Amino acid sequence: MSKKILYFLTPSDNISPFDVTIAADAGFDLVVPFTKLEPKQVAGMVQDAIFCRPPNRFNDTGIFIGGRDVHLATDMFQNAKGAMVGPFKVGVFADPNGAYTTSASIVALTEQVLREKTTQGLSGRKVSVFGSGPVGLCTAILAAKQGAKVKLCQLVADDDSRSALRFCERYETEVEWVSAQTNDEKNQVIQDTEVVISAVRAGVRILESSLSHAKKLVLVADTNAVPPSGVAGVGLNDLGAEVEYSGTRFLSIGPMAIGNLKYKTQFGLYEQIQTGAKAALIDFPDAYAFALSVLEKQAAAKEKLI
Structure with missing residues (x-):
């Protein structure tokens, strides 16, 4: 049985234990770190990840972009998106420094x-x-x-x-x-x-x-x-x-x-990579839309109890 893999790309010296723990709890079997990366290296790494599995297997592989620099994260995210080839795609989720x-x-x-x-x-x-x-x-x-x-x-x-x-x-x-x-x-x-x-x-x-x-x-x-x-x-x-x-x-x-919703949002977006009907591409406006959906579901659940 194939493993669900999350490749963690960061320009920093190390990756965040917080992000790794949530990823594991959300269902990824392996979290593989690649540190000290430059944006120009991202496209090649993403293509290594997409071509080693059959097309349309995007739920089994994810790319997480971390670090502390939002400018680098944006560059890395755009390069990752541009590396997709036809049906060969993976989910990409950027969340530098949370x-x-x-x-x-x-x-x-x-x-x-x-x-x-x-x-x-x-x-x-x-x-x-x-x-x-x-x-x-x-x-x-x-x-x-x-x-x-x-x-x-x-x-x-x-x-x-x-x-x-x-x-x-x-x-x-x-x-x-x-x-x-x-x-x-x-x-x-x-x-x-x-x-x-x-x-x-x-x-x-x-x-x-x-x-x-x-x-x-x-x-x-x-x-x-x-x-x-x-x-x-x-x-x-x-x-x-x-x-x-x-x-x-x-x-x-x-x-x-704020932290409670942040956790639910990050956890849910990791799940979205693994269950979505298309390859997830998650920038911070997408994270905002997801956070709103969490609050809407909570409000609907409260209404049912009344």
Whole structure:
């Protein structure tokens, strides 16, 4: 009996135990790592994988693209897609540093909570994303694609605006780059913000006293599970909780709620490679669509119980 194989391609020195464990739990028999790869090497490796099995056997072989660089991951993903030949195909799933499934989960939950609590989703909302790393960048693009007016907030001088905006252009999305390096700049950014998304590194609080200036704030989503929270007042398990802090009231989505959906999304996408009716090609907009489908199924299941 043939094995279900996932080839793990990364430009990094090693692969993530987190990704490997979920892949194994989702049904892959073998997870084979290839590290320190360049994008130009991907097409050849994918063609090695597609031609060693009969045509239309795409459910038995998958390519996972990891690493920490979303720019390299996009290049690798495009090269993998271009390597398919007729009926010789495999599933391809990119999720560098977990950024794609995490950002998908953040935006899906934000959309859900806003609609449930206020009847208006992200469309037309003023959104400020703090943290311009892989998760923040992908979150900003997904929010903009839902019709939000998005600011991507620079927190340190080393943040690269050119690189970030070039990535937004690749996905045909307009995002405004603003500085939020000082308290005064944060106060200015947040005064007309309706939705704050914190995607900063673990254990760093970026908004506390500035919340007193956030008179239009409706919702905060925070990815930081390591104390302190990225935004004061956000609880680990919050999912639409009502919070009052520094004279400002807002709805809260905490990191455990985001992490729970992120896990289900990644697990489900691994399964999709093995069960889909066609070869899966999964970028972060596709991960967002899947995260939404998870939430829709959960809502339907609740309706049946009522």
